Amino acid sequence: xxxxxxxxxxxxxxGRMGTNQHLVRSINAIIRQGGIQxxxxxxxxxxxxxxxxxxxxxxxxxxxxxxxxxxxPYPYTTDIQGALDGxxxxxxxxxxxxxxxxxVRFVEMAVAxxxxxxxxxxxxxxxxxxxHLAKIAEEAQVKNGVVQDKLWLPGFRKIADLKEGGFFGDLxxxxxxxxxxxxxxxDPARPAQRPSWNYRAEDGGGIMIDMFCHWQYVISNLFxxxxxLVAYGSTDIPERRDEEGTIYKNTAEDxxxxxxxxxxxxxxxxxxxxxxxxxxxxxxxxxVHGTHGSAVAGLREVYIQSAADTPRPVWNPDIVxxxxxxxxxxxxxxxxEYENAFKIQWELFLRHVALDEPFRWTLRExxxxxxxxxxxxxxxxxxRWIDVPPL
Numbered sequence: 001x002x003x004x005x006x007x008x009x010x011x012x013x014x015g016r017m018g019t020n021q022h023l024v025r026s027i028n029a030i031i032r033q034g035g036i037q038x039x040x041x042x043x044x045x046x047x048x049x050x051x052x053x054x055x056x057x058x059x060x061x062x063x064x065x066x067x068x069x070x071x072x073p074y075p076y077t078t079d080i081q082g083a084l085d086g087x088x089x090x091x092x093x094x095x096x097x098x099x100x101x102x103x104v105r106f107v108e109m110a111v112a113x114x115x116x117x118x119x120x121x122x123x124x125x126x127x128x129x130x131x132h133l134a135k136i137a138e139e140a141q142v143k144n145g146v147v148q149d150k151l152w153l154p155g156f157r158k159i160a161d162l163k164e165g166g167f168f169g170d171l172x173x174x175x176x177x178x179x180x181x182x183x184x185x186x187d188p189a190r191p192a193q194r195p196s197w198n199y200r201a202e203d204g205g206g207i208m209i210d211m212f213c214h215w216q217y218v219i220s221n222l223f224x225x226x227x228x229l230v231a232y233g234s235t236d237i238p239e240r241r242d243e244e245g246t247i248y249k250n251t252a253e254d255x256x257x258x259x260x261x262x263x264x265x266x267x268x269x270x271x272x273x274x275x276x277x278x279x280x281x282x283x284x285x286x287x288v289h290g291t292h293g294s295a296v297a298g299l300r301e302v303y304i305q306s307a308a309d310t311p312r313p314v315w316n317p318d319i320v321x322x323x324x325x326x327x328x329x330x331x332x333x334x335x336x337e338y339e340n341a342f343k344i345q346w347e348l349f350l351r352h353v354a355l356d357e358p359f360r361w362t363l364r365e366x367x368x369x370x371x372x373x374x375x376x377x378x379x380x381x382x383x384r385w386i387d388v389p390p391l
Contacts, residue, residue, distance in 0.1 A: 001041060001043065006047065006350055007047050008046050008094075010022065011096045011097065012096055015098075017097060018120075021149070022346070023065055026340065026346040027346065030045075030346065030347065031069040044351065049075045049077065052078065052098070055078050059073075075088060080109070093115060093117075094117055100122055100209070101203060103122075107123070107363075117144040118145045118346075118349050119366075120147050121147055121366055123363060125370070127367060127370045127371040130371070134366070138364070145359055145362055148214075151217065151345075152344040152345060155282075155297035155298050156297060159286070162288075163222065167292065168289075168291070169292030171288070171289075172290055172291065173266065174266065174288050176269070176271065176284070176286045179272055181277050182254075182275070184239065184240040191241075195243070198252070199248075206252035215270050215272075216368050216373075219268050223262060226372065226388050227262060228261045230379050230385045231380050233253030233376075234253055235250050254274045256380075258272075281296065282299050284298065291307070293306040301331060302331075303330065303332070305329045311323050311328060368391055371388070371391060
């Protein structure tokens with residue numbers, strides 16, 4: 001058995017998402033399973049170095065998670081340029097999960113060093129910057145990719161299977177509800193569970209730049225290309241308390257509402273908010289309605305109702321509702337054992353780098369998400385419909 005090492009610079013993984021989803025549940029998990037078995041005689045083994053700005057956080061992260069994977073602390077450094085230059089060893093991939101405002105500079109540095117690029121979304125705060133990153137990576141002929149994790153969630157994979165199998169018939173409309181209550185931190189007993197920069201526009205915050213990037217790849221991959229949109233944003237909570245205990249003013253929208261019309265005329269409506277209390281199956285639910293049947297998907301589970309099982313309501317508000325609308329829905333069974341969505345895409349990208357296997361979730365695809373968020377903000381500011389031009 002041959003094991004091929006793949007060196008990875010993991011930048012900015014001291015944050016919640018970077019630590020949990022990318023380091024622990026993806027890279028560590030791949031190492032612990034013995035790498036990625038690509039042939040009977042070959043496995044791909046990631047070998048990371050942790051980089052970032054805070055040496056104490058890096059040291060703690062390396063000590064906490066390296067032993068579980070490699071039996072000792074991971075190597076780490078605050079010298080990102082040195083890591084790119086090979087000062088600490090040979091690393092062929094640069095991954096970035098730092099704050100969005102820092103991403104353009106880091107990716108530019110990595111492309112200049114000839115590294116393959118994999119990074120979190122959004123890839124930038126403007127579509128011009130996002131397209132710029134795609135272009136320089138393409139011109140340098142380095143492999144590149146953007147995290148589009150929700151495509152590998154069990155719920156959306158089941159929706160794709162149902163659509164491919166013709167369950168819906170002609171697709172009519174899609175309705176998505178995302179969000180939960182993010183505590184403001186003004187009550188010391190209930191600290192905020194998201195970083196404060198998410199609510200400051202000057203720091204790259206805002207729910208449109210965050211969530212519209214997701215909705216772009218979810219909608220386009222599952223249902224079809226987006227032709228036009230109309231959107232509205234709102235800053236519902238005026239003040240919050242940051243990590244240092246200081247009260248600050250929210251300058252970014254914390255709720256957004258959008259209608260996306262696809263090229264085939266299908267209407268997709270998505271509501272996104274950090275100011276809602278949840279009374280639905282999951283933090284994200286997507287309803288898909290077609291002529292032959294409907295489905296309601298959460299992150300993992302999907303319920304379906306066929307045309308034959310659809311009840312026949314009659315409007316009469318003067319009597320107790322005789323129909324239980326939660327009846328006549330069937331749970332879609334798991335056809336496989338679903339792995340972590342981030343880990344699945346990591347494995348696909350590592351195979352792309354090592355074996356040149358196809359990988360279509362590129363920096364250019366990531367730029368489409370930034371473009372959609374930018375157009376959503378433009379629609380909100382101008383109070384009008386906006387067409388989505390091809391990139």
